[in-house]
Amino acid sequence: MKERVLHIFKNAPEPLDAIVIANDVEPNIDMSFYYATGVQSGLFEQCAVVLWPDGRSELFTSFLEETSALTSGSEIRTYRKSAERDQMLKATLKGVKRVGICGSGLTYRMLQEMRKWTAAEVVDVHKAVEAARMIKDQAELESLREACRIASEVGELLPSILKKGMTEAEAAAEVNYLMQRKGASAPSFITNASFGPNSAEPHHSPGEDRLKAGDAVLFDYGALFRRYGSDVTRTFFFGKASKKQRRMYEVVLEAQLAGIDAIKAGANGKDVDDAARKIIDSSEFKGLFIHSLGHGIGLSVHDGGRMAPDLDLELRENMVLTVEPGVYVRGEGGVRIEDDVRITKGGCEVLTSAAKELRVV
Amino acid sequence: MKERVLHIFKNAPEPLDAIVIANDVEPNIDMSFYYATGVQSGLFEQCAVVLWPDGRSELFTSFLEETSALTSGSEIRTYRKSAERDQMLKATLKGVKRVGICGSGLTYRMLQEMRKWTAAEVVDVHKAVEAARMIKDQAELESLREACRIASEVGELLPSILKKGMTEAEAAAEVNYLMQRKGASAPSFITNASFGPNSAEPHHSPGEDRLKAGDAVLFDYGALFRRYGSDVTRTFFFGKASKKQRRMYEVVLEAQLAGIDAIKAGANGKDVDDAARKIIDSSEFKGLFIHSLGHGIGLSVHDGGRMAPDLDLELRENMVLTVEPGVYVRGEGGVRIEDDVRITKGGCEVLTSAAKELRVV
Numbered sequence: 001m002k003e004r005v006l007h008i009f010k011n012a013p014e015p016l017d018a019i020v021i022a023n024d025v026e027p028n029i030d031m032s033f034y035y036a037t038g039v040q041s042g043l044f045e046q047c048a049v050v051l052w053p054d055g056r057s058e059l060f061t062s063f064l065e066e067t068s069a070l071t072s073g074s075e076i077r078t079y080r081k082s083a084e085r086d087q088m089l090k091a092t093l094k095g096v097k098r099v100g101i102c103g104s105g106l107t108y109r110m111l112q113e114m115r116k117w118t119a120a121e122v123v124d125v126h127k128a129v130e131a132a133r134m135i136k137d138q139a140e141l142e143s144l145r146e147a148c149r150i151a152s153e154v155g156e157l158l159p160s161i162l163k164k165g166m167t168e169a170e171a172a173a174e175v176n177y178l179m180q181r182k183g184a185s186a187p188s189f190i191t192n193a194s195f196g197p198n199s200a201e202p203h204h205s206p207g208e209d210r211l212k213a214g215d216a217v218l219f220d221y222g223a224l225f226r227r228y229g230s231d232v233t234r235t236f237f238f239g240k241a242s243k244k245q246r247r248m249y250e251v252v253l254e255a256q257l258a259g260i261d262a263i264k265a266g267a268n269g270k271d272v273d274d275a276a277r278k279i280i281d282s283s284e285f286k287g288l289f290i291h292s293l294g295h296g297i298g299l300s301v302h303d304g305g306r307m308a309p310d311l312d313l314e315l316r317e318n319m320v321l322t323v324e325p326g327v328y329v330r331g332e333g334g335v336r337i338e339d340d341v342r343i344t345k346g347g348c349e350v351l352t353s354a355a356k357e358l359r360v361v
Numbered sequence: 362m363k364e365r366v367l368h369i370f371k372n373a374p375e376p377l378d379a380i381v382i383a384n385d386v387e388p389n390i391d392m393s394f395y396y397a398t399g400v401q402s403g404l405f406e407q408c409a410v411v412l413w414p415d416g417r418s419e420l421f422t423s424f425l426e427e428t429s430a431l432t433s434g435s436e437i438r439t440y441r442k443s444a445e446r447d448q449m450l451k452a453t454l455k456g457v458k459r460v461g462i463c464g465s466g467l468t469y470r471m472l473q474e475m476r477k478w479t480a481a482e483v484v485d486v487h488k489a490v491e492a493a494r495m496i497k498d499q500a501e502l503e504s505l506r507e508a509c510r511i512a513s514e515v516g517e518l519l520p521s522i523l524k525k526g527m528t529e530a531e532a533a534a535e536v537n538y539l540m541q542r543k544g545a546s547a548p549s550f551i552t553n554a555s556f557g558p559n560s561a562e563p564h565h566s567p568g569e570d571r572l573k574a575g576d577a578v579l580f581d582y583g584a585l586f587r588r589y590g591s592d593v594t595r596t597f598f599f600g601k602a603s604k605k606q607r608r609m610y611e612v613v614l615e616a617q618l619a620g621i622d623a624i625k626a627g628a629n630g631k632d633v634d635d636a637a638r639k640i641i642d643s644s645e646f647k648g649l650f651i652h653s654l655g656h657g658i659g660l661s662v663h664d665g666g667r668m669a670p671d672l673d674l675e676l677r678e679n680m681v682l683t684v685e686p687g688v689y690v691r692g693e694g695g696v697r698i699e700d701d702v703r704i705t706k707g708g709c710e711v712l713t714s715a716a717k718e719l720r721v722v
Contacts, residue, residue, distance in 0.1 A: 024465060024466075025465070025661070025663055026388075026550075026661060026662065026663060027387075027388040027389070027390055027392065027661065028388070028389055028390075028391075028465065028466055028468075029388055029389075030389075031388065041566040042564065042566075043564065045663075064563065064564065064651075064652070065564065067562060068564070068566075101469060103468060103469035103470040103473065104385055104386070104389065104468055104469075104470045105385075105389055105468065106468060106469045107389075107464060107465055107466065107467060107468060107469075108462060108464035108465075108467045108468075108469065108472055108485060109464040109465045109485070109487060111469055112464065112485070124469060124470070124473070126470060169541070169544070169546075170542065172541065173538060173541035173542050176537060176538070176541060177534060177537070177538040177541075180530070180533065180534035180537060180538075181531065181534050183530070185530075185551065185566070185567075186548070186551055187547070189387075190546065190547055201428060202425065203403065203404065203425065203426065203429070205402040205403075205429075205546070206546075290425075291425065300386070300387060300388065301387060302386055302387060302406075
């Protein structure tokens with residue numbers, strides 16, 4: 001993935017002879033390994049990729065994952081034992097004086113392993129990698145579009161899932177099944193289905209609580225497609241909606257649309273957050289929007305970049321971010337509405353299309 | 362989780378004043394954080410836990426996950442901003458001269474963060490943590506039993522899933538749905554459904570290949586229950602089975618039973634591997650069992666410990682490991698049979714019960 005590698009070097013704060021990205025074992029995998037190599041399958045535990053300033057990359061893979069390695073844009077170096085990996089990397093990195101690492105994904109243990117490969121000075125360039133990853137290229141956008149299509153189609157079906165007396169865990173199972181039937185390789189994170197008061201907890205884990213009339217029903221879910229994940233939230237009301245619930249929904253939807261409206265290349269993320277937040281804070285729900293407005297998505301569900309108060313983030317073309325205001329009333333319930341958008345020169349393209357008018361199911 | 366903390370300190374190679382376990386952001390979470398604290402829900406990105414030699418633990422959590430933190434056995438310290446976290450940890454670690462870290466789960470970035478908390482000498486104790494995690498306590502066994510029950514019940518249903526012309530991805534979706542309906546919070550890893558020649562690739566990703574008569578059908582899957590995952594493989598034949606396929610199955614099953622038979626506390630993992638391997642290597646499938654016999658399971662699907670040639674591992678009571686011999690013929694297909702077992706004094710308890718007689722569906 002030559003362009004991606006060049007992009008990382010361009011972002012680096014100082015000249016480097018090479019960059020090494022190395023995985024530990026699951027779950028301690030550096031998603032940047034997948035970014036730099038473009039491998040479409042495989043796990044690559046304790047494997048490494050060496051990036052060079054001319055855009056070349058060398059992927060050191062164990063024999064077991066050689067087939068997956070062939071889906072990458074890198075030159076493939078296959079080893080059978082880790083001692084062989086160490087020898088090959090030592091030879092490869094000979095003469096390298098200053099080497100970049102990706103400190104947000106490299107474990108301390110793998111850094112010690114790396115010491116067997118090179119004595120070069122180490123520079124943590126995770127910010128350069130993150131900045132490159134934030135601007136999506138065409139292949140990444142294609143995967144994200146597909147991940148968003150799947151989540152959107154499932155979004156339209158959410159009301160049909162709901163049955164009185166079902167548990168949150170059952171509802172989450174239905175969402176995951178629908179996503180996978182529509183082409184997702186997996187959910188992009190653990191699906192959140194929250195009923196009633198549980199919807200007031202932004203990160204609720206679906207459990208055994210059962211659906212009853214008057215409940216707010218909040219689904220926060222996403223589809224993984226070729227390692228890229230979407231992230232969508234829809235909130236419904238089951239059986240009936242109180243005046244307060246309707247009003248919450250109205251305010252959150254207005255805030256979300258205002259946020260989307262404020263987005264464009266060149267805007268500051270904190271101003272977009274403010275455009276949405278001030279609508280909630282000038283309503284009777286003041287102070288109840290307790291998280292930031294959105295975050296980057298991609299290979300990780302929190303892929304770098306946030307639109308939040310007091311945080312400068314210059315929005316740039318082809319960043320992909322969530323826009324997800326919410327209002328949470330402890331003990332009663334919450335409403336959140338979340339879409340994924342691609343930043344464009346003049347505004348943004350909303351990639352997730354499921355209906356979001358207030359709906360009583 | 363006092364006993365777990367004491368166990369880690371007991372395993373440490375030298376006296377320590379404290380141990381710090383810190384998460385980065387998903388997926389770079391240290392599963393040992395969940396082990397040491399026992400938290401049942403929540404993600405705890407960039408949160409830390411401090412373990413003390415007397416068995417106490419202090420969990421530093423962001424306000425957003427305070428509710429989840431209350432499910433832990435640790436003392437809770439809540440912060441709102443990371444600067445506040447840094448201050449609290451600095452005060453807590455005052456006077457600590459030598460601090461343990463878990464190098465297999467700590468990122469380089471979080472190590473730099475930790476430098477704001479303490480100037481103490483750092484000792485990587487990930488082997489001590491891994492050794493503690495390998496011996497499961499009662500709460501862990503309870504979760505693993507449930508994860509195994511779910512996978513076993515689904516195992517019995519696998520033949521009923523199979524329909525001529527279905528894709529591997531569709532078959533994997535059915536498996537995941539069944540697991541979640543039976544109480545799994547998620548699959549414990551990406552479900553592998555391999556048809557025909559794809560079954561010869563141990564780590565195949567399910568794709569668009571369709572099921573046809575004569576195919577071997579290999580399912581490798583597991584259920585996650587309270588963060589603990591099972592790991593099971595069953596192989597079937599669709600429509601018909603050739604003489605060679607039947608023979609492969611027979612040999613792999615015999616090898617698996619021999620492996621299970623060789624297991625007991627005090628045995629060496631490499632001897633157990635050998636007991637299974639020599640059955641395959643004395644058959645016409647010599648050399649086609651291309652991976653190790655088994656690995657520990659728990660909070661991670663590769664949870665520490667392997668039964669493999671040339672690797673010493675003393676089996677101890679309440680370790681939980683997979684036993685999974687296989688035979689792989691490139692271009693044709695493979696057979697693998699995998700169960701999860703708990704080591705006992707005199708042998709082992711097989712935790713996964715799905716039928717494993719040769720079956721043509």
